[in-house]
Amino acid sequence: MLQQTQVATVIPFFLRWMERFPDFASLAEADEEEVLRLWEGLGYYRRARSLRAIARRVMDDWGGNLPRDEEALLALPGVGPYTAGALLSLAFNVDVPALDGNVERVMTRLRDQDDPVDRPPAKRELRRQIEELIPTGRARDFNQALMELGALVCLPRRPLCPTCPWRDDCLALRRGTIEARPVKSPRPPQEKLRALTLLASREGAYLLVRHHRDERWAGLWEFPTVDDDGESLAVWLDAPRITWTKRGTVSHAFTRFRRTLTVFSCQVGQVRDGESPFGSRQTLWVRPEGLNDYPLSAGSRKTRDRWLAPEG
DNA sequence: TGTCCACGTCT
DNA sequence: AAGACGTGGAC
Numbered sequence: 001m002l003q004q005t006q007v008a009t010v011i012p013f014f015l016r017w018m019e020r021f022p023d024f025a026s027l028a029e030a031d032e033e034e035v036l037r038l039w040e041g042l043g044y045y046r047r048a049r050s051l052r053a054i055a056r057r058v059m060d061d062w063g064g065n066l067p068r069d070e071e072a073l074l075a076l077p078g079v080g081p082y083t084a085g086a087l088l089s090l091a092f093n094v095d096v097p098a099l100d101g102n103v104e105r106v107m108t109r110l111r112d113q114d115d116p117v118d119r120p121p122a123k124r125e126l127r128r129q130i131e132e133l134i135p136t137g138r139a140r141d142f143n144q145a146l147m148e149l150g151a152l153v154c155l156p157r158r159p160l161c162p163t164c165p166w167r168d169d170c171l172a173l174r175r176g177t178i179e180a181r182p183v184k185s186p187r188p189p190q191e192k193l194r195a196l197t198l199l200a201s202r203e204g205a206y207l208l209v210r211h212h213r214d215e216r217w218a219g220l221w222e223f224p225t226v227d228d229d230g231e232s233l234a235v236w237l238d239a240p241r242i243t244w245t246k247r248g249t250v251s252h253a254f255t256r257f258r259r260t261l262t263v264f265s266c267q268v269g270q271v272r273d274g275e276s277p278f279g280s281r282q283t284l285w286v287r288p289e290g291l292n293d294y295p296l297s298a299g300s301r302k303t304r305d306r307w308l309a310p311e312g
Numbered sequence: 313t314g315t316c317c318a319c320g321t322c323t
Numbered sequence: 324a325a326g327a328c329g330t331g332g333a334c
Contacts, residue, residue, distance in 0.1 A: 004319040009331060043329030046321085080321045101319055119324090156318070157333085188326080190315080216328070251313075254329045258315090298329070 003083065004044055007151070013042050024064055027055035033295075036219050040295035043254075045218060050078030068092045081123075089139040097130035098143040099123065102150025108182040109154060112171035117182040191257050194228040197303055199247065199265035205285035206308065207268070208294060212281060216254075221284070222300040225261065243267070247307055252298040261299050263307065 001010045001017070017038055021027040027035070032049060039048035054076045058066060066087065067073060073084040085098040097103075104117045107126050115122035134142050153160045161173050172178045200207040200223075208221040247263040286294065288308045296304060 003321070005330075006319065041330075046328070078321065082320055252330080255327060
């Protein structure tokens with residue numbers, strides 16, 4: 001969960017998750033729908049499916065225990081260099097680095113490193129430097145301390161240098177380049193998207209469609225949403241007899257996009273077979289009180305909370 | 313109802 | 324290698 005997601009965000013999800021899946025066995029047996037529902041709102045949903053796949057593999061191939069071996073850990077889905085290092089050092093106290101964003105910041109400042117940290121050469125160099133610093137047999141404490149230092153003291157903006165235990169050793173502090181570290185490659189500009197979302201109701205139930213497993217938001221559900229042309233929906237909805245009512249807009253951001261959804265509601269009459277613009281995607285009619293049972297992507301979640309929440 | 317930034321893995 | 328993958332928070 002902590003991959004790409006900050007601790008404060010993770011905590012409530014983690015507590016719910018651990019209550020439902022206290023061990024690999026319970027997670028391995030769970031169905032994907034439930035796993036995604038508990039992950040709903042955390043983002044990067046591939047992590048949820050990877051975690052379930054890991055649980056199954058740990059049960060099947062490793063006798064229910066995580067392997068204490070870098071190569072075996074890296075072979076698990078969703079486990080990269082950071083996670084492998086974190087597991088080895090924090091769980092098994094093996095003397096290897098756990099290089100996350102916090103540690104990158106601490107180390108590039110300590111050494112006043114100005115290579116872009118999102119490129120492999122800089123990462124290799126940082127790992128090498130950390131290896132030299134790990135006190136033999138103390139990687140668990142050392143790595144946690146380094147991550148905490150980054151999270152609590154060596155902040156991205158306005159770091160608390162006067163209280164830092166490394167203030168006398170920090171090259172960037174001495175040179176006045178603290179706020180300029182770490183250096184990152186320029187990012188592509190944000191793109192704006194517009195789309196239409198339809199609250200289509202029939203006998204008090206609302207239509208949901210499911211994202212394919214190879215799409216964005218794989219496995220999650222949403223209210224029918226199309227790029228801002230509306231034509232494919234109009235076909236499907238028996239257009240001439242539909243009255244569309246504009247409800248308002250919601251916005252959400254993902255990766256490098258920011259998308260504004262214009263939400264319409266309508267009553268749907270007869271749905272004709274073979275005219276769905278959703279192809280082979282699953283569809284479902286759900287009453288408002290049942291909407292919490294399906295994991296929704298962010299735009300549809302905001303739509304639900306605004307217009308279909310039980311109390312509203 | 314803005315813009316920018318934070319956060320690892322996979323392809 | 325460069326882009327895909329989502330959400331929340333600071334300003």
